[in-house]
Amino acid sequence: MPLSPIVRPVLFALVSIALVAGSALEAVAQKRGGVLKVGNLGEPPTLDVHWTTATITEVLANHLYEGLYSLDAKSQPIPMLAESMPAVSKDGLTYTFKLRQGIKFHNGKEMTSADVVASLNRWGAQSTYGKTLYARVAEVRAVDKYTVEMKVKEKTAIVVISLAIPNNSAAIYPQEIAEKFKPAEKATEWIGTGPFKLVEWKPDRHIKMVRFDDYQPRKEAASGYGGRKIVHVNELLWMPVPDAATRVAQIETGELDFADDLDLNAYERLKKTAGVQPIVAKPYYWLVGVFNKKEGLMTSQKLRQAWQAALDIEPIMKNVAGGHADLYRMDSSLAFVENAPWHTKLQGLPWNERNKEKTKRLLREAGYKGEPIRFMTTQEYKWMYDFALLSKQQLEDAGFTIDLQVVDWATLVKRRNNSKEYDVFTTGMGNFYDPTHHIYLGPNWPGWTNDEDLNRLLSELAGETDYKKRFALWEQVTRIFYDRVPVARYGDLFGLRARRSHVKGFDTTLMRPRFHNVWLEK
Amino acid sequence: MTTYLLRRLLALLPVMLVVVTIVFFLIHLIPGDPVAVILGPEANAQQIEDARRELGLDRPLHEQLVRFYARLLRGDLGRSYFLDRPVTQALWERTEPTLVLMAGGLFVAVLIGVPSGIVAGAYQGSWWDRGLMTLALLGVCVPGFWLSLNFIYLFSVRLGWLPVAGYASVFQDPVAAFRHMLLPAVSLGFSQSALIARIARSCMIEVLRQDYIRTARAKGLAERSVIYLHAFRNALVPVVTVIGITMAILIGGAVVTEIVFNIPGLGRLIISAILRRDYPVVQGVVLVTAAAYMLINLVVDVVYAFIDPRIRYV
Secondary structure, X not given: OOOOOOHHHHHHHHHHHHHHHHHHHHHHHOOOOOEEEEEEOOOOOOOOOOOOOOHHHHHHHOOOOOEOEEEOOOOOEEEOOEOOOOEEOOOOOEEEEEEOOOOEOOOOOEOOHHHHHHHHHHHHHHOHHHHHHHOOEEEEEEEEOOEEEEEEOOOOOOXXXXXXXXXXXXXXXXXXXHHHOOOOOOOOOOOOOOOEEEEEEEOOOEXXXXXXXXXXXXXXXXXXXXXXXXXXXXXXXXEEOOOHHHHHHHHHHOOOOEEOOXXXXXXXXXXXOOOEEEEEEEEEEEEEEEEOOOOOHHHOHHHHHHHHHHOOHHHHHHHHOOOOHHHEEOOOOOOOOOOHHHOOOOOOOOOOOOOHHHHHHHHHHHOOOOOOEEEEEEOOOHHHHHHHHHHHHXXXXXXXXXXXXXXXXXXXXXXXXXXXXXXEEEEEEOOOOOHHHOHHHOOOOOOOOOOHHHHHXXXXXXXXXXXXXXXXXXXXXXXXXXXXXXXXXEEEEEEEEEEEOOEEOOOOOOOOOOOOOOEEOO | OHHHHHHHHHHXXXXXXXXXXXXXXXXXXXXXXXHHHHHOOOOOHHHHHHHHHHHOOOOOHHXXXXXXXXXXXXXXXXXXXXXXXXXXXXXXXXXHHHHHHHHHHHHHHHXXXXXXXXXXXXOOOOHHHHHHHHHHHHHHHOOHHHHHHHHHHHHHHHOOOOOOOOOOOOOOOHHHHHHHHHHHHHHHHHHHHHHHHHHHHHHHHHHHOOHHHHHHHHOOOOHHHHHHHHHHHHHHHHHHHHHHHHHHHHHHHOHHHHHHOOOOOHHHHHHHHHHHOOHHHHHHHHHHHHHHHHHHHHHHHHHHHHHOOOOOOO
16 A cells, blocks of 8 residues: 555654664664784784785774775675775776875874875885786876776786785785885884784783774775774784683683683684674684695606595594584685685585595506605694694595605794795695785795696686686686696685673674674674 | 802893793794684684785794894883883883792792791601691692692682682782782792792701701700701701792792782783784793892802802802
């Protein structure tokens, strides 16, 4: 029944009042104030996010800095410091970014195009993702105070996504800082436009951030790492607690409000602790054995295929996840389920085959005579050691001879750059937001994948801008991946974090924690 | 005495030089790369090489050693690769927690160790002796981390009496500092008290067998006077040596306690520095620890003269 012209405005007014009242109630519910104590596993090497890919830097620094773009809940780029998505010229070679006006840095200075140009140029010379993008960039210049223009040498799909990814990110620094510290030199002044500002860094004690009162949130609702960011707490105190058992005890007693990177074995105990809510962090890493394809035994594709065919992945994952089925996932896609645009559902891939006959045949075809394969791992990350140890057992049952070399992390990351020192090493792969960012598919990362077909497809992916065509190319990459086996993909392992019940508003779907929009209800 | 002290102090210099040189080579010889750790898992070889050049790590080892000596002569221990601050500053920031922990641990160790050893020695073969020595044996055998974790579970998680971990400065909040330091000091002191107790016991037994003790007893002195006035002081010299060694151990060796209780001291600093291959920090901590060892030994030698008037230094 259509509403009468008199009823309609009244109804509209009533609905409006209800919505406003609802917002007001929500505002009352979101208490302002308090100190949020977060326990993490250690000290960041720097807060210069251009400089390192270290996860801990990413987590902390993204509270201080923002880039032109961010990622929403579906891992899609959304504007952050840019007013909107860029205007792209018809030939696809010029990107014009309009900046939001009146955005302040923590030092009180207004952000302008000069800051953006200086920051992007520094990021492009140092960051892993920046370098990839800048290989295609011809020029970045300020058009006016609030407009920046980027010219690329050839059409590419990776401009906006590269500016949006949170790791080693294209954070905007004040021009004077971006120019003062050379790209290869760590910045030691940490001033951004983010919702928190740094007030104190006492190594091994705490990193103290406070609410940035001049922060101007976006109007769009919060989504993923972007949207509206409101800081409810007065202070965010990051406390490095290297011992995992201590972090668990501190969250149990309430000394910490939030604890990250917990031992998966603590899951049951935390579930039973009153006042504590364990959070399964998805995605975390997919486990991977990276083959040395530059020299040595694993240059043989047949041998790599044999490794892949031998693995029975589920028991390995279950064991690594402490026996908890909700802490791991069996998936063969190279992009996580959570990274919906790039998650593939291809059938019939030679993954988790558990096929001893095939393994033996491939070993014969590879001419393998039982030479020891140097498999390098570390106990500093328990999950790496666990899956290496279980793999060794399975592989030896199938006919391999594995020389498991357990070293510390610093040794592993040094040795993996030297092709003479290993055949396989363990690590984990995080979330790559664009197919061209999967480092293990290219020739510049340890393991040195240098496959003609993969290189060609990745080059086409970088140049193609149509999503459907890109996805089809990505599926081809996935099929070739499982044929050439540059690395052995195991399952997805999840992380464990925990919060006290009085910590409200935390977005549990994020891969890395963020504390804007979080409040304390004590 | 003054000449003796000066001679001992001067002797520190060559020893320190040898120590830092050995440590320099050891830390550089073990595999691992500070830059690869700092740059994170997704950094490629080119980025690592660029950063190595920036930090001077691409230079030959002998050149790095000469630079290290040159800086040392100027009193400069270098700059931490990871912490991005001078090593001297990093050391200074962590001295207070380590000294407080050392003092607390030592206090507990002496408080438990000396009386237990004296009583066990004085009443050799008694139930007191057996009970206390069994406890001392436990102290030696039980790993420090196990004891620490169980203390945390009982007193912090179950009973909620004390904080799990962390550190509060004695100068800013003495009550919080005491609450934070109680469990670490007890768990550290308990294991160290075992050694003190065993040494004190054997010294006491030896002294009590001396002729002058028999004479004192024959004179009709009360057993309490025999033990505390005559035997105790003479049994003290080796005990002071052990206390000195314990003190030195606690300066550089409270690593596990500092990590489990999350105390930002020198022990935790050196472990993280080794794991990150932060060479200047490792060298700095070793230098300070070595100096502390030698100075404590010197102080112990001087204390001997006060305890036993027969000891003279020229």
